Amino acid sequence: MHIVANINDLRAYYITEAYGVRRTVKAVDGLSIAIRQNEIYGIAGESGCGKSTLLKVLLGMLTPPLTIVGGSVTYNFEGEPVDMASLSQAELRAMRWKELSYVPQGSMHVLNPVRRIRDTFRDFIGAHVRAPRREIDERVRAYLVELGLPDKVLGSFPHQLSGGMRQRVTIALATILSPRLIVADEPTTALDVVVQRGVIQLLQEIRERAGNTMVVVTHDMGVHANLTDRVAVLYAGQLMEEADTPTIFAQPRHPYTQHLIRSLPKIDDRSERVSIPGRPPALDNPPGGCRFHPRCPYAMEVCKTEVPLIEQVGPNHRVACWLINEERMGRIAARLANAEPRPLATDTQLTPQRPSPGGARSAGGPEGAIR
Amino acid sequence: MDLLKTYILPRLLQWLVVIVIGVTITFTIPRLLPGDPVEQTLRRVTANTAIDPRAMESFQNAIRDMYGLQGSPVEQYFRFWGRLFQGDLGPSLGAFPTPVTTIIANGLPWTIGLLGTSILISWTLGILLGTLAAYYPNKLWSQTLDKILIVIYPVPYFILSLLLVMAFAYYLPIFPLVGGATGRPGFTLAYIGSILRHAFLPALSLVLLGTSFRFLIAKALAGRVIASSYVSYAELAAVPTPRIIGRYVLRNSLLPQVTDLALSLGALFNGALITEVVFSYPGIGFQLYTAILQADFNLIMGVTIFSIIGIATAVLIADLIYPLLDPRVRYQ
Numbered sequence: 001m002h003i004v005a006n007i008n009d010l011r012a013y014y015i016t017e018a019y020g021v022r023r024t025v026k027a028v029d030g031l032s033i034a035i036r037q038n039e040i041y042g043i044a045g046e047s048g049c050g051k052s053t054l055l056k057v058l059l060g061m062l063t064p065p066l067t068i069v070g071g072s073v074t075y076n077f078e079g080e081p082v083d084m085a086s087l088s089q090a091e092l093r094a095m096r097w098k099e100l101s102y103v104p105q106g107s108m109h110v111l112n113p114v115r116r117i118r119d120t121f122r123d124f125i126g127a128h129v130r131a132p133r134r135e136i137d138e139r140v141r142a143y144l145v146e147l148g149l150p151d152k153v154l155g156s157f158p159h160q161l162s163g164g165m166r167q168r169v170t171i172a173l174a175t176i177l178s179p180r181l182i183v184a185d186e187p188t189t190a191l192d193v194v195v196q197r198g199v200i201q202l203l204q205e206i207r208e209r210a211g212n213t214m215v216v217v218t219h220d221m222g223v224h225a226n227l228t229d230r231v232a233v234l235y236a237g238q239l240m241e242e243a244d245t246p247t248i249f250a251q252p253r254h255p256y257t258q259h260l261i262r263s264l265p266k267i268d269d270r271s272e273r274v275s276i277p278g279r280p281p282a283l284d285n286p287p288g289g290c291r292f293h294p295r296c297p298y299a300m301e302v303c304k305t306e307v308p309l310i311e312q313v314g315p316n317h318r319v320a321c322w323l324i325n326e327e328r329m330g331r332i333a334a335r336l337a338n339a340e341p342r343p344l345a346t347d348t349q350l351t352p353q354r355p356s357p358g359g360a361r362s363a364g365g366p367e368g369a370i371r
Numbered sequence: 372m373d374l375l376k377t378y379i380l381p382r383l384l385q386w387l388v389v390i391v392i393g394v395t396i397t398f399t400i401p402r403l404l405p406g407d408p409v410e411q412t413l414r415r416v417t418a419n420t421a422i423d424p425r426a427m428e429s430f431q432n433a434i435r436d437m438y439g440l441q442g443s444p445v446e447q448y449f450r451f452w453g454r455l456f457q458g459d460l461g462p463s464l465g466a467f468p469t470p471v472t473t474i475i476a477n478g479l480p481w482t483i484g485l486l487g488t489s490i491l492i493s494w495t496l497g498i499l500l501g502t503l504a505a506y507y508p509n510k511l512w513s514q515t516l517d518k519i520l521i522v523i524y525p526v527p528y529f530i531l532s533l534l535l536v537m538a539f540a541y542y543l544p545i546f547p548l549v550g551g552a553t554g555r556p557g558f559t560l561a562y563i564g565s566i567l568r569h570a571f572l573p574a575l576s577l578v579l580l581g582t583s584f585r586f587l588i589a590k591a592l593a594g595r596v597i598a599s600s601y602v603s604y605a606e607l608a609a610v611p612t613p614r615i616i617g618r619y620v621l622r623n624s625l626l627p628q629v630t631d632l633a634l635s636l637g638a639l640f641n642g643a644l645i646t647e648v649v650f651s652y653p654g655i656g657f658q659l660y661t662a663i664l665q666a667d668f669n670l671i672m673g674v675t676i677f678s679i680i681g682i683a684t685a686v687l688i689a690d691l692i693y694p695l696l697d698p699r700v701r702y703q
């Protein structure tokens with residue numbers, strides 16, 4: 001399987017200094033993922049978990065205070081893999097739109113309000129393609145028609161378009177040069193459901209047409225279910241779980257993933273949605289151990305001090321949680337016990353702190369969900 | 372058209388209302404002041420002569436009539452408007468009986484020439500420099516410029532202009548101290564050169580201050596635009612920098628500046644005062660100053676009405692231009 005972009009143990013921090021006080025926000029902290037050719041790779045997680053930061057690094061948008069502290073990003077668009085760190089700013093600029101493109105968050109504000117859509121297309125394409133203006137115009141028109149967008153938007157100003165149309169125009173603007181890798185940040189947020197569906201279809205269509213690869217960030221698990229092939233769940237700058245999208249929804253193993261899925265509204269389900277209270281931590285001083293432990297209903301003693309390792313729990317399925325580690329340890333222990341019955345030394349340490357009985361959560365306890 | 376009904380007509384109406392109110396206030400205030408201007412004039416004119424009381428009375432009536440002080444206040448008010456429509460602002464009291472309009476007409480070209488040019492130069496210069504400095508905040512030139520203009524900006528205008536006069540007209544007499552030009556008026560090289568030489572110092576003072584003011588505003592406005600998503604998106608897409616500065620940053624931060632330019636040009640009618648007094652420049656500011664010293668009510672009122680009409684018209688023009696620049700207003 002061809003890997004288009006490989007992110008290896010990436011650490012990207014916002015390092016600021018004000019009045020002599022140094023602040024380090026560890027927005028992405030030790031993340032390893034591999035984006036495969038022609039997939040739509042989803043990145044999930046609540047707001048403030050480092051999703052946009054990851055995209056910025058992936059795009060090579062490294063303006064202070066964002067700094068890569070460790071790890072690497074490697075592109076592999078054709079032939080030789082290229083380490084992003086070895087690319088100059090000019091080389092990165094030259095790659096943009098042709099090989100690596102970006103659909104930014106908040107399409108409401110990314111188009112110049114005093115420029116007609118046609119002129120914005122000319123600006124963006126003209127920066128990368130030497131062609132007469134008429135040719136560019138024709139190409140834009142043809143592409144919009146191909147995507148099913150009315151070409152009369154070209155004569156409009158951004159404020160004359162609806163939110164959904166603006167988002168679709170922005171997607172067209174980002175994809176018209178058929179880039180290898182398209183990175184989209186919350187492309188459906190702030191759109192109503194019907195328009196959302198249109199945008200999801202548009203992204204899928206573009207992927208099918210041009211055979212490119214997409215990384216789509218959204219906090220909305222519903223969009224992941226409908227759009228992506230694989231999902232990575234980020235929490236506090238770290239990977240919690242990664243699996244094929246159907247697997248993530250059918251067998252979520254990480255408590256945080258379970259929480260994200262459970263808080264999805266269901267049409268047939270009238271029962272009250274349970275959500276874990278609290279918010280993702282501030283990343284200048286994240287909690288030790290498993291970063292999710294202050295909010296995790298299954299947190300154990302070990303979770304507070306020891307970082308859980310990422311475990312492969314199935315094909316394409318990785319999870320970072322002590323419950324999984326424990327399970328595996330339990331299996332190892334069981335095997336050992338069969339050979340020589342003896343209680344495991346770490347047993348007491350690994351005892352989960354169960355939520356109080358009769359609490360908010362009743363169905364789908366840890367056993368049901370994890371085992 | 373819709374724009375006409377919802378945008379243009381209300382603004383025309385507003386223009387009219389502002390002028391009517393302004394003129395009404397200008398009409399009212401002198402009439403509320405203590406002291407009788409007719410008495411004052413009479414006293415001044417007849418200070419050293421003895422006049423027979425009968426002649427005195429007819430003289431008084433004549434002046435009263437000329438000032439528009441005959442009849443009830445309401446009658447006076449409507450007659451005031453009637454004269455205004457004929458372009459009659461009465462005679463100057465200081466330069467009796469020269470009509471106020473003649474005096475203003477003599478001063479206006481000087482003021483428009485000096486201030487209009489200075490405002491246009493400092494507006495353009497300030498916006499260009501401010502926008503560039505905002506786009507390149509870490510360059511040495513932009514930081515130097517920033518520091519210099521921040522020092523100039525808070526200097527009170529009269530001190531700055533006095534310093535210039537002292538330095539370049541008195542101690543180093545490079546430039547003339549007084550007046551608008553010397554020699555015979557005409558389209559000769561000598562006369563135009565003289566105009567430029569006389570205008571240089573006052574223009575320099577206005578441009579220095581105007582540019583630093585405009586620079587600071589432009590820098591702040593451009594800074595906001597530069598921080599906007601559409602600029603960072605265009606930058607990310609590697610749209611060429613000159614285009615980003617011109618069509619994205621400048622174009623968007625220009626919108627409020629155009630309104631402000633119109634206002635500055637409108638305010639030119641009274642903004643000239645200090646400049647023209649310090650440099651003894653023969654524009655309407657200098658005339659206004661003289662008029663105030665001489666209690667020349669007619670001339671003061673005349674200049675005031677000119678300013679009101681000037682500023683209201685400038686606002687109207689700015690409002691009418693704005694939709695051309697901002698499609699968000701043009702196509703709602």
Ligand SMILES: Nc1ncnc2c1ncn2[C@@H]1O[C@H](COP(=O)(O)OP(=O)(O)O)[C@@H](O)[C@H]1O
Binds near residue numbers: 027045046051053054
């Ligand atoms: N320019 C910045 N300077 C300092 N901290 C930042 C900056 N941008 C984002 N952060 C912090 O980095 C963390 C991750 O932010 P972000 O990547 O935007 O998360 P997400 O996209 O998942 O909402 C947050 O805690 C946020 O406050």
Ligand code: SF4
Binds near residue numbers: 255290
């Ligand atoms: S069980 Fe422990 S390791 Fe797993 S998510 Fe909860 S706190 Fe983290």
Ligand SMILES: [Mg+2]
Binds near residue numbers: 048
């Ligand atoms: Mg984000």
